[in-house]
Amino acid sequence: MMKDGNVLTTPGTFVIGCNYWASHAGTSMWSDWRPGVVDADLRQLAEEGQQVLRVFPLWPDFQPLTQLYGGGGQPVELRTGEEPLPDTDAGRAGVSEEMMDRFRFLADRAEVYGLRLLVGLVTGWMSGRLFVPPAFERLNVLTDPMAVIWEVRFVRHFVRTFRNHPAILAWDLGNECNCMAAASREEAWVWTNAVAGAIRQEDATRPIVSGMHSLSPSRSGTWRIQDQAELTDVLTTHPYPIFTPHCDQDPINTIRNGLHATAETRLYSDIAGVAGLAEELGTLGPFVCSEDVAASYVRMVLYSLWAHDCHGLLWWCAYDQKHLTGAPYDWDPYERELGLVRADREPKPVLQEMRSFRERIERLGSTELPAHTAEAVCILSEGQDQWGAAYSAFVLAKQAGFDLRFQYGDQPLRDASLYLVPSLSGSRYFSRRFWLDLLKRAEEGATVYISHRDAMLVPFAEYFRVEVVTRERRTAPAEIALGGSQHSVSLPIGGPIRLNLRSTGARVLANEVDGNPVFTRTALGKGTLYFLSLPLETYLSETPGAFHLTGAPPYWRLYAQVASAQIAKRIVREDHPMVGVTEHPEGGGASCLAILINYSPEPVRTNLSLAAGWSVAETLVGEPPRNGVCAIAANDATVLRLRR
Numbered sequence: 001m002m003k004d005g006n007v008l009t010t011p012g013t014f015v016i017g018c019n020y021w022a023s024h025a026g027t028s029m030w031s032d033w034r035p036g037v038v039d040a041d042l043r044q045l046a047e048e049g050q051q052v053l054r055v056f057p058l059w060p061d062f063q064p065l066t067q068l069y070g071g072g073g074q075p076v077e078l079r080t081g082e083e084p085l086p087d088t089d090a091g092r093a094g095v096s097e098e099m100m101d102r103f104r105f106l107a108d109r110a111e112v113y114g115l116r117l118l119v120g121l122v123t124g125w126m127s128g129r130l131f132v133p134p135a136f137e138r139l140n141v142l143t144d145p146m147a148v149i150w151e152v153r154f155v156r157h158f159v160r161t162f163r164n165h166p167a168i169l170a171w172d173l174g175n176e177c178n179c180m181a182a183a184s185r186e187e188a189w190v191w192t193n194a195v196a197g198a199i200r201q202e203d204a205t206r207p208i209v210s211g212m213h214s215l216s217p218s219r220s221g222t223w224r225i226q227d228q229a230e231l232t233d234v235l236t237t238h239p240y241p242i243f244t245p246h247c248d249q250d251p252i253n254t255i256r257n258g259l260h261a262t263a264e265t266r267l268y269s270d271i272a273g274v275a276g277l278a279e280e281l282g283t284l285g286p287f288v289c290s291e292d293v294a295a296s297y298v299r300m301v302l303y304s305l306w307a308h309d310c311h312g313l314l315w316w317c318a319y320d321q322k323h324l325t326g327a328p329y330d331w332d333p334y335e336r337e338l339g340l341v342r343a344d345r346e347p348k349p350v351l352q353e354m355r356s357f358r359e360r361i362e363r364l365g366s367t368e369l370p371a372h373t374a375e376a377v378c379i380l381s382e383g384q385d386q387w388g389a390a391y392s393a394f395v396l397a398k399q400a401g402f403d404l405r406f407q408y409g410d411q412p413l414r415d416a417s418l419y420l421v422p423s424l425s426g427s428r429y430f431s432r433r434f435w436l437d438l439l440k441r442a443e444e445g446a447t448v449y450i451s452h453r454d455a456m457l458v459p460f461a462e463y464f465r466v467e468v469v470t471r472e473r474r475t476a477p478a479e480i481a482l483g484g485s486q487h488s489v490s491l492p493i494g495g496p497i498r499l500n501l502r503s504t505g506a507r508v509l510a511n512e513v514d515g516n517p518v519f520t521r522t523a524l525g526k527g528t529l530y531f532l533s534l535p536l537e538t539y540l541s542e543t544p545g546a547f548h549l550t551g552a553p554p555y556w557r558l559y560a561q562v563a564s565a566q567i568a569k570r571i572v573r574e575d576h577p578m579v580g581v582t583e584h585p586e587g588g589g590a591s592c593l594a595i596l597i598n599y600s601p602e603p604v605r606t607n608l609s610l611a612a613g614w615s616v617a618e619t620l621v622g623e624p625p626r627n628g629v630c631a632i633a634a635n636d637a638t639v640l641r642l643r644r
C-alpha cells in the first residue's frame with residue numbers, strides 16, 4: 001500500500017513541520033475565521049523553514065449535523081440548523097460548503113508558500129476535548145452505525161473535493177481517533193477500515209496516515225500496531241516524554257528522552273513493516289524545561305529520527321495559545337505555551353533549531369539517507385511490559401555500540417546474527433515453535449540473549465546448561481559483579497523472582513554476592529546462548545538516572561559483552577556511552593556515512609576507531625576528528641563520510 005515517491009513513504013526521506021491551528025483562535029479557527037491571520041501564519045512558518053503542516057478540519061464545524069426529534073423523542077431527520085440537507089454533493093454528505101471554502105483558502109495559501117498539508121480528517125478529539133456534531137454527541141462515534149455512516153460520507157466528500165490539490169501531502173485518519181470512544185479490537189479494525197476505505201475510494205494516489213496514539217503490539221491490545229499497518233500506509237507516534245510511560249524520569253535533554261521518539265517510531269515501523277513518523281512531539285511548555293533546553297532537545301531528536309529512517313518530526317504546535325480562554329485551553333495548562341512561535345509572533349529557539357537542521361541536511365546534497373545497519377533483532381512477547389523492555393533495550397544497544405530492530409514473538413523470526421529477548425515474562429510469551437526456531441538459529445551460529453523476569457522456560461537446562469535449583473520471591477535487588485576481578489563493575493538489578501541456579505556446564509559470567517549465578521554463557525552448536533536471570537530492561541525502565549547520571553552503573557557493558565562479535569565487525573567504534581552511532585553503507589559498500597549523535601547535554605570527546613582499510617574522507621556536519629578523537633557539541637551530531 002506504499003505510495004511511491006511520497007516523502008512520507010520513500011526510504012531515507014525526512015520532513016520537518018508542525019501541527020497547525022491559527023494563531024488567533026486555536027481550535028475555533030474555522031468558526032472565528034480570519035483569512036488575513038491564516039495567511040500571515042503560513043507565510044511566517046514557511047519563511048522559518050517549515051515544510052509540512054498537519055491541519056484539522058474540525059468535525060462539528062465541517063459537518064454541523066443536528067438530530068431533530070418527533071413525538072416520544074423519536075429521531076426524525078438530520079439537518080443543519082432548521083433547513084433540510086440540500087440535494088447537492090456537500091448536502092448529501094452533511095458538509096458545510098462555507099467551511100470547505102475556508103479550507104480551500106488555507107490549502108491555496110499553503111501552495112503559494114511551498115507548504116505541504118497532512119490533513120487530519122475525522123478531528124473529533126483535540127487537546128483533551130471531544131468535538132463532535134450535535135447529532136452524535138450521545139453516541140459512540142467509533143461503533144454507532146449512524147455515526148460511522150456520516151463519518152464515511154464526510155471523508156469521501158472532503159477527499160473527493162481536494163484530491164487534486166497540489167498542497168495535500170497525505171490523508172490522516174484524524175487526530176488520535178482512538179481517544180474518541182471505547183472500542184474492542186474488532187470494532188477498532190472495522191472503524192479504521194471504514195475510514196481508510198473511504199479515503200482510498202476517492203484518492204488512491206496519496207498515503208494514508210494512521211494518526212493514532214499509543215498503539216500496542218500485543219494480541220490483547222485494542223489499537224494494534226499490526227492492525228493499523230494492515231489498513232494504513234504510515235504509522236504515527238506522539239512521543240511526549242511527560243506522558244509516555246518510563247520517559248518522565250530524567251532531564252529532557254539526556255539520553256533516555258533523546259532516544260524516546262526514535263525508539264517508539266522504530267518499534268512501530270519495525271513490527272509493522274511500514275513507514276513511521278513522529279507526528280506530534282513537544283516539550284509542553286516552560287514548566288518542563290527552558291527554551292534553550294527545548295532547542296537542544298529538538299536538535300538531538302531530529303538527528304536521531306533522521307539517522308534511524310523515521311520519516312519526520314512535526315512539533316506540537318505552531319503557535320502559543322495562552323491568550324485563549326475557551327475549552328480546551330481553559331481546562332488544560334499543557335495546551336497554552338507549547339508553540340514554535342509566541343503570541344507576539346516572535347519565533348522561539350526550537351523553531352530556529354529546526355530551520356538550522358533542515359539547512360544542514362540539505363547541504364549534504366542528497367534527499368535520501370541510505371538505510372542504517374542493524375546487527376540485532378529485539379524480540380518482544382506477550383505477558384511483558386513491551387514498551388519498557390523495548391525502550392531500555394534500544395538505549396542499552398546504542399550505549400554499547402550497535403543497533404537493533406524490533407519484532408514481535410508471533411511474527412516469523414527475522415534473520416540476524418544477534419537476538420535479544422528482554423525481560424521475558426509469564427508462560428505464554430511465544431509459541432513452542434518460535435522458541436525452538438530461536439534455539440535452532442543459535443545452533444546455526446547466532447547469538448541469543450535472554451533476560452528473565454518470571455517466565456517458565458521449557459526446554460531450558462539441556463540447552464543453556466544451567467538448572468533451576470529453587471525459585472523464590474526476591475526481597476531486594478541483586479548486586480552482581482560483571483567482568484574480571486581487576487575490571488569488574490557492580491550492577492544492582494531488581495526483579496520479582498530469584499532463581500537459585502546451578503551450572504551444569506555453562507560458564508558463569510556474574511554471581512550475586514552470595515555466589516548464586518545470575519549471568520551465564522554456553523555454546524550451542526555454532527552459536528552462543530546468554531542467560532540473565534534478572535529483568536535488566538524492565539528494571540532500568542523504572543529506574544531514574546540509570547542511563548546518564550555520572551557514577552551510575554554501566555549497565556550497557558552487559559550488552560557490549562553479549563554483542564562483542566557484532567561490535568567487532570562494525571566500521572566505526574567509539575567509547576563514549578552517551579554517543580550513538582549509525583552506519584549507512586553507500587556506493588555499493590565502498591563508502592559509508594557515519595552519524596555520531598551526542599545524547600548528552602554536555603560536550604563530549606570520544607575515541608574513534610575505524611575498521612582496517614577505512615578512513616575519514618570528509619566531515620559533513622560538525623568538527624572533523626583530530627588524532628582519533630571526535631569532539632561533539634552538547635545534544636548535537638557529527639556526520640562523517642568514510643571510504644575504504
